[in-house]
Amino acid sequence: MSVSDETLMAYADGEVDAATRAIIEAAMRDDPQIRRRIEEHRALRETMQEAFSEVLQEPVPQRLIDAARGHQPARGHDAARTGNVVDLASARKAAADAPGRRRSWQPIAMAASVLLGVALGYLAWHGSNTWVKTNSRGELVAGAGLAEALSNQLSEDRSPGLVATTGLSFRAKTGDYCRTFSTGANASSGLACREDDGWKIKVLAQTPNATSNSSNFRPAASADAPAIRAAVEESIDGEPLDRAGEIAARQGGWAGSKR
Amino acid sequence: MEREIDRLSVEAALARLPHDQRLAVSLVLVEGLAYKDAADVLEVPIGTLTSRLARGREALAAMLRPPQGDRS
Numbered sequence: 001m002s003v004s005d006e007t008l009m010a011y012a013d014g015e016v017d018a019a020t021r022a023i024i025e026a027a028m029r030d031d032p033q034i035r036r037r038i039e040e041h042r043a044l045r046e047t048m049q050e051a052f053s054e055v056l057q058e059p060v061p062q063r064l065i066d067a068a069r070g071h072q073p074a075r076g077h078d079a080a081r082t083g084n085v086v087d088l089a090s091a092r093k094a095a096a097d098a099p100g101r102r103r104s105w106q107p108i109a110m111a112a113s114v115l116l117g118v119a120l121g122y123l124a125w126h127g128s129n130t131w132v133k134t135n136s137r138g139e140l141v142a143g144a145g146l147a148e149a150l151s152n153q154l155s156e157d158r159s160p161g162l163v164a165t166t167g168l169s170f171r172a173k174t175g176d177y178c179r180t181f182s183t184g185a186n187a188s189s190g191l192a193c194r195e196d197d198g199w200k201i202k203v204l205a206q207t208p209n210a211t212s213n214s215s216n217f218r219p220a221a222s223a224d225a226p227a228i229r230a231a232v233e234e235s236i237d238g239e240p241l242d243r244a245g246e247i248a249a250r251q252g253g254w255a256g257s258k259r
Numbered sequence: 260m261e262r263e264i265d266r267l268s269v270e271a272a273l274a275r276l277p278h279d280q281r282l283a284v285s286l287v288l289v290e291g292l293a294y295k296d297a298a299d300v301l302e303v304p305i306g307t308l309t310s311r312l313a314r315g316r317e318a319l320a321a322m323l324r325p326p327q328g329d330r331s
Contacts (some may be wrong), residue, residue, distance in 0.1 A: 005313060005317075006309055006310065006313045009309075009312070009313050009316065010309065012295070013287065014295050015293065023330075040320060041316065044288070044289050044316055044319060044320050044323070047269060047271075047323065048288040048289050049288065049291070051269035051270070052269075053288045090305065133302075134282075134301060134302065139278075147300065147323070189281070
């Protein structure tokens, strides 16, 4: 009998029911071709997992970590309170001082697509799209809660109970306004830019879960995620907005200048 | 060093997939979600997820296949 390749794939992923499994296992015994296909599916899965476990655990250049942490402990809201403008300036300087280690936009975009997967995975478990959802074109956009924060909160707003905190606002080279954000709740953070039809998520990173069970331990607060910092650095036009600039942009609905 | 090249080629291959397929592959193969969870995240029926995943995988495998192993 013939088994579709999709079914073999599902079998390799452990996604078939017992009856289908029995059929496939019988077919495998007779047909080396089927065995080979299943092996290929498994091998690809392993390749992907191996390749990306390294990206997610990739060491961040120490100087950027130093610059980013500078004067702040890496902890939740408190960490975000310190001046981002200063942080960015020193991060830029550190990057400029270490040109060999500076990442170009392209690999960041790729790594970011992986990070998106991580964040989406989180959502799958928590079943919420308050935060990030896909629009009709399959692009990631801010969900209601996050969009609300991005549109209305000023970066200095740190009241308890916010869905998300915004970190840094700036005008991108595309003419759009962009803002970094983070949420304490799921240790995720990212960069969103206001486009015609909403806040598009450009980079999203989730702090990898610590292997430690201690709930006190959180690795580097998400606003410091190197992919986000680097994306800001690559796309910013001029300097970040100050408070007055944010208020003005908010009044204008964060509408960018024409591209 | 060899690993580094590996990783870059996998990333490059993934980046070349159409958006839908890349998301399906990222969620299932990288993130390790069950098909059903991945389908929920993307708000598509599980059959759609499965076919995107299958196409994405096939394309990836073709891009990553070493030149000498060229029989299909």
